[in-house]
Amino acid sequence: MIAYSPPVPAVDPTARSAGDEGPSRAEEPVVFTDGHHFHLAASADLEAVAAVAAGPLSVILQVTKRCNFDCSFCSETLQESDPTLAALERMRDNLAGVPRVFLSGGEPLLRRDLIDIVDMFTGTVIGVPTNATRGIQHARRLAGRVAFVNVGLEGPRATTNRVRGDYDTVMEGVRAFQDAGLPLSLSAVVYRSTLTALPFTYQIADLLDAGKLKLILPLKKGNALDLADHEFITVEEATATFDRLAELRTVHDWRPALRLTAWTPDTEGHMIVIGPSGQASAWPVYDAPDLLEPLGSLLNEPITEVWRRYRFKRNHYAKYLGQSIQTLSRSDRPPAGPVTGRIVHA
Template sequence: MSLLGMPPIPARRPQDTGPVQFTDGHHFALGPDADAVRVAGELTTPLSVIVQITKRCDFDCSFCSETLQVPDPSLRDLETAAANLAGVRRVFLSGGEPLLRRDLLDIVGVFGDFIIGLPTNATRGMHMAPELAGKITFANIGFDGPRGIFQRVRGDYDKVLAGVEGFRQAGIPVSFSAVVLRSTLHGLPYLTQIADVLGAGKVKLILPLRKGNALDLDESEFITVAEAREHFERLVELRTVHQWTPAIRMTPWTPETEGHMIVVEPNGHTHAWPVYDRPDLWLPLGNIFQEPITAIWDRYPYKANHAAKYLGTSILTRERATR
């Protein structure tokens, strides 16, 4: 089956058929008899795009790469972006911290034809989650481990935990995302246990990138790809022993994952990210306020990496376990 001309999946549909499926409300997967190389060759738009609806944030994470501030896009700007993203399956309404947008519900409505993921620190989750129920597909919550680790590298543990509970009570599926530093490696089993207790569908582990606040990290905090693989496999073993259910994914920065994300900044500037030989790790591709994603996709040089990453073939992954 060809992906050429395939329309976006309606928002919140948990699963699709064909060469690319969206499973568990959290991620893409290859369908039967499909392969990532063929899918990459057939795509006319990205599988997933990150749209930064603000750069503002109420945390100051030690590893944050997005520290430069620009004005928020207007609702009209985002309406233009949504129209120009036609054909994309999933959109992350990202930040900064998207829950800081007072018009977030209007923004979500603008992107209602897409699968919507919401990366958030959840500090306003208890208040906002009930209003987002049925409107977003899942929330991806930054959560780095037990209290001591969390408060050292990210912020208020109890406030975020309350926000997670707000999303859960609203019936919105959650996943956890953690930036892995050498000094936080010992907390990964505890993080996975917390995710299991709270019913998170996935624990997403990312290595830090040298940008923004992360430039001030001690060099020893950056683990190697070999170390990442070793700790990932150990975590998978522990998941089996303790019967934890969340999927576990880790993205090391290798040639196979370079440039795999397409990120739209609040000013519409659209980039491939991360591109290692660029000083700011951005490769400019165009402006989504001015042209359709098909034109940007045509000049995007990392199509194979994009498909491989989002289909889980270029990263370390173990899918959700069943009891």
């Protein structure tokens, strides 16, 4: 596990003062794991940690809206100009104290100056969500600079080609990431028509030694407005899907962590997304236009002010700490027999 001092006061009253080197590993309420997600220490309480938090655990910073794919589930279809490096520096300064930043898109690897952006966030847990199609161009320079790359892959060739884009080009980029020694995770958007592909997706994640496989249900926005209604599975079906993958994980000894996010009241608004203009928003807010609830501009004020008016604090911490979604950690080894995943409702 990679430990760090999160933007929350230590729950343990013996934690060191701000003038010392920071709380010890044992005193930290939250750690970042080799499964590329956050974990709450056994001695810490979610409600207490969320209640005293001065800022988020993680934010998504869109460094571009441009993309070279046209994924059938894409919600980011409205275009904006790329932020300048100067604007990104201001946002970086206003994000001080946030443990993890996703440098996202669009497709972030389309930015030729991506390494300059990555270097701005040195000292932060940096995740880069990507379709990997520019992996050959960027992999070696990203190595040692980011915590992990998160590659979108819905399954074997035919499934990924239908849902997302060119499987072979994606895998060329993935191999470049591996050759450069970059830690890797996979994410897949789940349709009813892709359920049969998911065991193969999990096996691919295991073969790649991915830190985690993250499964996400689509939201009705952007391109996904054109999806047939039957492609959207229910929370109950998502639970059954997770349980089946957990059983297969036991049978085949697959190692990556497994996470599945369904859109329930407990996951509403859990993400803080910062658009290219610096506008911060809660996402997804089910009754808001474009599912985004504006929170303020990161160009003009620090994240602590944005956090103060953010009304999904508990959902944010519950989701990122795996307590409102279905999870199996990389170290979990479920016992033989029936395995039950969980969606915990507050």
